[in-house]
Amino acid sequence: MAYIKGKDKRQYTMFPECIDDYVESDSPVRLFDAFVDSLNMDELGFIRSTPKEEGRPGYDPRDLLRIYIYGYFYSIRSSRRLERECKCNIEIMWLTGKLTPDFRTISDFRKDNKDAIKKIFKEFNRFCFNLQLFSKSFISIDGSKFKAVNSKDRNFTLSKLDDRIKRLDEHIALYMAELEACDQEENRRLSKEELEHKLNVCQQRRDKYNNYREQTQESGESQMSLTDPDARLMKQNEGFGVCYNTQTAVDAESHLIAGFEVTNNPTDHGQITKIASDVKSQYGTNCLEVVADKGYECPKDQANALLVGIVPNVITRSESNITKVSFEYKEAAITEVLKASSKPEDIKVCLEAGVIPDIYENILSEVEIKDRATYLGSINVADSDILKMTHEQMRIKAMEGYFVRDANCNLVYCPAGNTLRQKSIKRNGNIRYYNKLACKQCKNKCTKSAWKEVDFNKDILIKSSRPSDKKKQASKQNITPSKKIVKTVVNYTLNLAKSKMEQRKCLSEHPFGTIKRTLGSYYFLLKSKTKVETEMALFCLSYNMRRAITMLGVKPLIAQLA
Numbered sequence: 001m002a003y004i005k006g007k008d009k010r011q012y013t014m015f016p017e018c019i020d021d022y023v024e025s026d027s028p029v030r031l032f033d034a035f036v037d038s039l040n041m042d043e044l045g046f047i048r049s050t051p052k053e054e055g056r057p058g059y060d061p062r063d064l065l066r067i068y069i070y071g072y073f074y075s076i077r078s079s080r081r082l083e084r085e086c087k088c089n090i091e092i093m094w095l096t097g098k099l100t101p102d103f104r105t106i107s108d109f110r111k112d113n114k115d116a117i118k119k120i121f122k123e124f125n126r127f128c129f130n131l132q133l134f135s136k137s138f139i140s141i142d143g144s145k146f147k148a149v150n151s152k153d154r155n156f157t158l159s160k161l162d163d164r165i166k167r168l169d170e171h172i173a174l175y176m177a178e179l180e181a182c183d184q185e186e187n188r189r190l191s192k193e194e195l196e197h198k199l200n201v202c203q204q205r206r207d208k209y210n211n212y213r214e215q216t217q218e219s220g221e222s223q224m225s226l227t228d229p230d231a232r233l234m235k236q237n238e239g240f241g242v243c244y245n246t247q248t249a250v251d252a253e254s255h256l257i258a259g260f261e262v263t264n265n266p267t268d269h270g271q272i273t274k275i276a277s278d279v280k281s282q283y284g285t286n287c288l289e290v291v292a293d294k295g296y297e298c299p300k301d302q303a304n305a306l307l308v309g310i311v312p313n314v315i316t317r318s319e320s321n322i323t324k325v326s327f328e329y330k331e332a333a334i335t336e337v338l339k340a341s342s343k344p345e346d347i348k349v350c351l352e353a354g355v356i357p358d359i360y361e362n363i364l365s366e367v368e369i370k371d372r373a374t375y376l377g378s379i380n381v382a383d384s385d386i387l388k389m390t391h392e393q394m395r396i397k398a399m400e401g402y403f404v405r406d407a408n409c410n411l412v413y414c415p416a417g418n419t420l421r422q423k424s425i426k427r428n429g430n431i432r433y434y435n436k437l438a439c440k441q442c443k444n445k446c447t448k449s450a451w452k453e454v455d456f457n458k459d460i461l462i463k464s465s466r467p468s469d470k471k472k473q474a475s476k477q478n479i480t481p482s483k484k485i486v487k488t489v490v491n492y493t494l495n496l497a498k499s500k501m502e503q504r505k506c507l508s509e510h511p512f513g514t515i516k517r518t519l520g521s522y523y524f525l526l527k528s529k530t531k532v533e534t535e536m537a538l539f540c541l542s543y544n545m546r547r548a549i550t551m552l553g554v555k556p557l558i559a560q561l562a
Contacts, residue, residue: 019098022090026554029091031545032069034561036062039123045116059101064109065120066095072538073545075520079107110526114534121260121537124544125282128256131560133551135253138289138313138500139279141296142250142508143268144516145243147523148231148532155233155242157223158411159421161213163437166418168206175199217409222422230529234266244524244532247271248540249279249290250507252500256547257511257540258282262533268295272312273305280310286342287359289313289497291504302494303327307351308344311363313496315504321496327352329369329488354490366493371486386461403454403463405433412454415465416444420454430455514546515539 023029039062041049046061070092071082083103085092110117128134175195182192190198216224225231225242234243245268247261259279263271272290280288289311302312303325316323332353338346340358350357356364386394386404398404398413403420405412411433412420418438425431434453446452446465454463516522521539524532548557 019090019094023094027091028073028545028549028554029070029095031549031554031557031561032066032073033095034558035124035127036066036069038127038561039065039120041116044119044123045113047112047116059099059105059109061109061113063096063099064101064106065117067092067101067106068110068117068538069541069545070095072519072521073542077521077525077535079103079110082106110534111531114530117534118537121541121544122282124541124548125256125258127561128254128544128548129282131548131552131557133254133548134251134256134258134283136283136285137252138291138497139249139251139258139276140504140507141247141272141275141290141292142504142512143245143247143263143271143295144512145234145236145241146246146521146536148225148228148242148244149524149527150225150227150231150242152233152240152242154226155223155231156209156212156216156226157233157421158213158216159419159435159437161209161216162419162421162435165206165209165213168202168209171202172199172206175202228527230264230527230532232264232266244529246536247275248508248511249275250511252503252507254547254551255507255510256544260536260540262529262536264529268292269298270301272296272298272301272314273308273310276305276310276312277308280308287311289500291315291497291501291507293504293508299325306360306364306494307348309342309347309359311360311497312494313501315501316496321498323494323496325364325492325494327490327492329354329490351492352490356492363495364492365495366491368491369488370491372489373486397462401465403456403465405456405461407461412456414438414442414444414452414454415446416442418442420452423453426455430457511540511543515543519543 041061046065048058049061051057051060067082067086071077071085076082076085080103083101083106086096086100125134175198178190179192179195179199182195212224216222223233225233228242231242231244233240234245236243245263245265247263247268248257249259250256251258259275259282261271261275261278265271272292276288276290287309290305291313292315294315294317296312296314297316302314302323305312306325307327314323330349330352332349334350334353334355339350339355341347342357342359347357347359354367354369356367386397389397391406391409394404394406395413395417398415399417401415403412403414410422410431414420414435416438418435420433420435420438423432423434432453432455439452444465456463519539519542524535526532526535
């Protein structure tokens with residue numbers, strides 16, 4: 001039996017086939033084409049959206065935008081790969097009319113139209129709003145780490161720089177000692193010229209790291225990335241990596257991404273109000289409910305969210321159905337009109353006056369107005385002496401058996417003379433310092449754990465490392481009386497929607513899984529936060545297009561665009 005045979009490659013046809021015949025009627029590329037045609041490129045701010053009357057003609061930004069939408073939809077993001085696809089991919093030929101721009105033209109379009117491309121994501125969401133694909137019932141917020149164009153070797157934390165500079169100083173001291181003894185000994189392993197070369201290399205590297213440390217301290221940041229200056233070292237499921245922490249807000253019923261935010265904050269604390277406010281303005285609702293996991297638990301952020309009409313249903317660490325929120329009390333006359341208003345400024349007046357607005361009728365309860373005492377930290381004699389010391393004097397004092405905090409440089413000297421850097425800020429406001437590398441081979445056993453973590457209140461500058469001395473120190477130290485400040489606050493009980501919180505994982509994980517696994521977009525190609533936001537907008541746009549096609553189909557969507 002014979003095989004099915006194709007056409008002869010060298011056979012001519014009198015009437016060549018139309019390109020349109022090769023593209024199926026329900027192919028997603030037809031949606032891309034119709035959507036781009038519906039955009040107003042001038043209003044969106046695309047460069048060269050209106051052709052010039054003179055000079056060599058350029059490419060229409062619509063055609064280049066079609067190439068990128070197709071590329072991100074089908075996991076082809078590199079400008080060089082897109083250039084190749086323009087020459088061999090029949091669907092892109094159909095989209096662009098067989099145009100073949102080079103990779104530099106394709107790459108420059110994405111670079112020069114960063115802000116305009118971000119708006120494309122919102123334009124498609126606006127189209128979905130008109131089709132009532134968004135339920136607008138509530139949203140789920142979650143974050144995920146995406147790798148940046150920066151290796152771990154090109155990222156330096158202050159602790160890493162301290163450790164490398166210390167090791168280089170030891171090598172320099174060793175080479176200097178060998179050079180001094182070089183003339184007196186014979187048959188040495190390294191010649192004088194080799195020792196001088198190694199010494200120069202170490203000194204150059206030490207100067208480079210010192211320069212990095214000074215730049216990092218001057219900027220107020222805790223780390224520096226050389227390839228992508230906005231990327232940060234973060235903890236991922238598979239370990240540590242230089243990443244961006246991307247936040248998405250997902251609609252409850254449609255699973256469409258309503259909004260996103262790209263941050264270089266390694267944690268999710270304080271992210272609810274910012275991203276939910278943007279989604280609320282797009283939804284046009286008076287009150288928006290949000291669900292989030294334990295990583296978003298932040299009383300200040302939750303209070304700020306309530307002030308602008310956002311209900312933060314954040315899973316508590318105690319798995320409770322209620323949580324407390326506080327506002328500074330400000331007496332005001334609350335009328336029925338003010339109480340019924342949904343404007344953020346009116347909500348703020350009501351909450352600060354101890355009156356529950358109508359939009360929070362079943363959400364907030366148990367109003368309690370009371371005085372709260374706070375203290376400006378007490379300063380003891382030992383702490384006041386530390387303020388007068390130089391860096392070297394602080395180090396010497398620490399080696400007597402203390403942890404000494406340098407408030408100006410935000411670091412701590414340990415009893416071994418090593419430097420502990422800030423690790424995190426605890427919920428009670430204490431700052432935690434540590435240095436894992438320094439404690440690995442330290443002979444001062446000031447703790448039973450593998451490495452020392454020491455917590456300092458912002459008003460404390462010195463602590464004893466000896467447990468037996470802590471009680472003596474506390475009894476002998478001369479403490480000046482602290483200043484007491486009394487503030488009147490309003491406490492509310494926030495009733496969390498348990499049924500909505502249980503749906504969080506099914507909502508938030510789905511888009512990230514599709515973007516990272518199906519689309520293969522678990523890392524960024526561009527550098528700097530503004531360019532990375534452009535890529536994330538294309539990620540979210542391609543996901544929402546897939547979702548809309550699944551919900552309605554290509555042909556009904558095109559019919560609505562016509």
